[in-house]
Amino acid sequence: MKEQLNNIRLEAEKCLNEVKSSADLESLRLRFLGKKGELTAVLRGMGGLTSDERPIIGQLANDVRSFIEGKLEEGAKILQNKEQELRLKTEYIDVTIPGKRRFIGKKHPLTIVSDEIKDVFVSLGYEIAEGPEVELDYYNFEALNIPAGHPARDAQDTFYINDEILLRSQTSSVQIRVMENKKPPIKLISPGRVYRSDSVDATHSPVFHQVEGLVVDKGITMGDLVGTLQLFARRLFGEDTKIRLRPHHFQFTEPSAEVDVSCWTCGGKGCRVCKNEGWIEILGAGMVHPKVLENCGIDSKVYSGFAFGLGVERTAMGRFNIDDMRLLFENDMRFLRQF
Amino acid sequence: MKLPLKWLKDYTDIKVSPKEYADALTMSGSKVEGYEKLGEEIDKVVVGRILTIEKHPDADRLLVTQVDVGNETIQIVTGATNIKVDDLIPVALDGSSLPGGMKIKKGKLRAVESNGMMCSIAELGVTKDDFPNAAEDGIFILEGNLTPGTDIKEVLGLNDTVIEFEITSNRPDCFSILGLARESAATFKTDFIKPEIQVKEEGDSVDGQATVQIEDSELCYRYAGRIVKDVRIEPSPGWMQERLKASGVRPVNNIVDITNYVMLEYGQPMHAFDLENLNGHKIVVRRAKNGEKMKTLDGQDRDLDASMLVIADAQRAAAVAGVMGGENSEITADTKTILFESATFNGISVRLTAKKLGMRTEASGRFEKGLDPENVLDAINRAAQLVEKLGAGVVCKGVIDCYPVKAAKKTIEFNPARINALLGSDVSAEEMKSIFARLEIEVNEAEGTVIAPTFRPDLECEADLAEEVARFYGYNRIKPTLLEGKATTIGGLTYEQKIKQLIGRTLQACGLSEIYTYSFTSPKVFDRINLPKDSELRGTVVISNPLGEDYSIMRTTTLPDMLQVLATNYNRRVEEARLFEMSYVYLPKSLPLTELPYEKPVLTLGMYGDVDFYDLSGAVEELMSKLGIKEYSLEPVHDNPSFHPGRTAKLIVNGKEAGILGEVHPSVSEKFEAAQRNYVGMIDIEPLVGNAVLKPEYKPLPKYPAVTRDIAMLVDEGVLVKEIERVITEKAGKILEEIKLFDVYKGKQVPEGKKSVAYSIAFRAADRTLTDEEAGKAMEKIVKGLSEKLGAQLR
């Protein structure tokens, strides 16, 4: 019997090494371990053994069984691996076929730029103030030290509704509304839509957008204005950006300045974008005119402030190299998708 | 303002290059737009005298000429037809250059050597305005006694540099050579030398020859007159013409040129009347009478009114004050006696008059900024001096000077510490004083004040002084600081601003791109969107001075603008567009407008292409979900004329209508030439803000499994899915977790007039595993309810 068992073991080992498919495996399992299998047949003869022989043969039979079982398992694993390998080979796909995209919509370039500006100032503790676009003459001009008949009114060809009501030509009107209602410290930006009677062309639009800023408190200096604008320019146009202030005139600030930033394309060396100047004019700014503070009931002997403003369209056009302002309001999908 | 550098150099020393000059002046507050080196592109072009002219042997249309060009005689072949022997002409020599980059080289024309080119005015880059006698097409025949070989740039007055300034409206003094000379001297710390004025006054006294009377001293501050006799009208000399031309002013005759020359130099507009044509030899400065008429120098008849100031004689208006002279007293070739006017008027009045008459002139543009009455005499004396210098006439003794109220000088507090405090600078009092001295601002140290010169109306308060200090100290020397410890505020977005930001982000995530459209539009759009004649939306805020009808009213609806954008894209063959805009509509509270309108924030959605109603409503539902708004529904709308009667819904938020969305009515789409099917939604933003829940409360995840049952039923076609869901919700009780619609079907196997609707319904209890029995009972109730309330048949 011992010999029989050993033969089964050898035979099983031989057969199992030649297995090709899981069907082969199953038939071998039945042949050796099944109810009518070879090992079972041998074990049936155990009744004729002596009590000394029985444990030895029993042990041997168990060894053979677990040997075959192990071999079967091993075979199954190998087969599985082979089959998986085969399957993987057939499951080849072209990974360069475009993916299943969920097309997301795009932010308009004007929103991209005004959001960036807002982010800079919000992070510095500014609030965002809004006000009406159809505005009283008083807030748009009078309170800003631009009385009726003043030539500065002509410079900003304004749309009028009637003698008292107009379409605001600057968001400074919002600053007046805030200053009238709030005690310093005031720190705000007022982004929004403004109107000027310019015909539509590549660089003009009768509807455009501004962001203006205002800070009022005790002891605010022009140095604070310069520092703030410098920080802003670096955040918006890059770490290395420089600013330059040129004296200018605005009715509602004194001293007033136009502010240039070093060209974002050439860094100041001079190129087509900056018309070889190395600088690009981007902001108007100044110290709030004492008359404007007084108009809002703020004592100009105690408080001072600075204000600044920039055009969103021009900034966006510079930032994205857009050469025609009309593109911003045409809303061609092929344009919008680029942002 | 154009500034010829040569002229400027009469009054201050300029040692730097034009570029350095331009930069320095810009940084001290006189912004330079650019500069032009006149004749920069012209090289090796000289005066030539034609010695002989012969026919070309082989070409009928060509001439062979010998031309004296100074140090030699050269042969030039030309096709010119307007030349004759002894003519003086500009000759471009071999190797010369002309404006536009043209280079001239010697060569042969039909085998005959040609060593240069005769030039026309166009080839030299000048115009007939500059040289009225020059031929338009032919060769430029030069006038005057010129020596052959002279550089043509000298002849044409092109050897100067002209700086172009952009002068701000607060600095009328800088609209003059002298004002800019003062600024230049202050910038470079050089001397400013005013012109020396001496008038010989060889004529008799002005007394009794003319009178001046100012009737309205609020509109005219000063009026000075001088009389010149034995006037000879002729062209002014070359040097004066050159300076005028370089400044962009066309020379006319000696008298007109003198008035313009003085205006450019002193910034004081002047006028010259033919004294013989002033009735009673009288000047009356008065308001016009209502209905008074006058013909101005440009030949136009003007209707005047009492708001306008005129310069009149004893009988009639002879000039609109500060704007334009009248034809009746105009200088002509026969004029023998003139009255020069040098005056200052109320700037606002001049501005309004010019505007009313629709004629903004060089003079009115200057007067409206407010000119210095103290400048009046210098200007008129300078004019008299020039008359004598040019030999244009005999100047009478004395000035008729009517100056009712002397201009007051403004006293301003001067406190160096306060100026430094405003600038954040550390400029010494001494430096401030030296800056003021250069600007002719007097310092009164004892009083702690300064006195502003009358030509600086812009200096009114300490902040103005701070600017003077800053611009000469240097704006860019101010040390940047960052509000240390000042204006400490928290800031941030308001709740509404946050919601708007969230709306934008959500719609972008839904595949919609943002657009910007104009907020004014045409009143014609209402008919195009089938808006009923009596609709409130036709009452609009109307712009009184629009850019044209298309931009004349503030919009009360965004539908037309969205459709226009969809149509634009469609017509440009863009396959598909999904768009949104957050903007305002402008709703008048009363008409005519007595108070500001309500600016209602609206969200507009628009789509065409491979989309249907459910893409639109899906975006809205996603938005509601993101904003945490649960109390909302869509209800069918059948009667909005802008929309498809069967494919339109109103949005109800918390029981109130908050917008409309649907397929645009085909007749509307057609009028916009848009795609066949467009989907547009207009949603009020305020109810979204009011009902949004940005901080949802967390609900624990379920511990026990759900039981799911599917149900399919037949209902009448008209039954809304929403009604079915209402019944299911009502009948299912507390254990209902979710109703999911998975099929709506009409067609085969479904009887006419019916539709098949199928749901998957999930039940769950929070505290135990539901039994099949419980779910079964709920289903029974649901089925019963559906059949009783909606006549549904189970399938």
Ligand SMILES: [Zn+2]
């Ligand atoms: Zn550049």
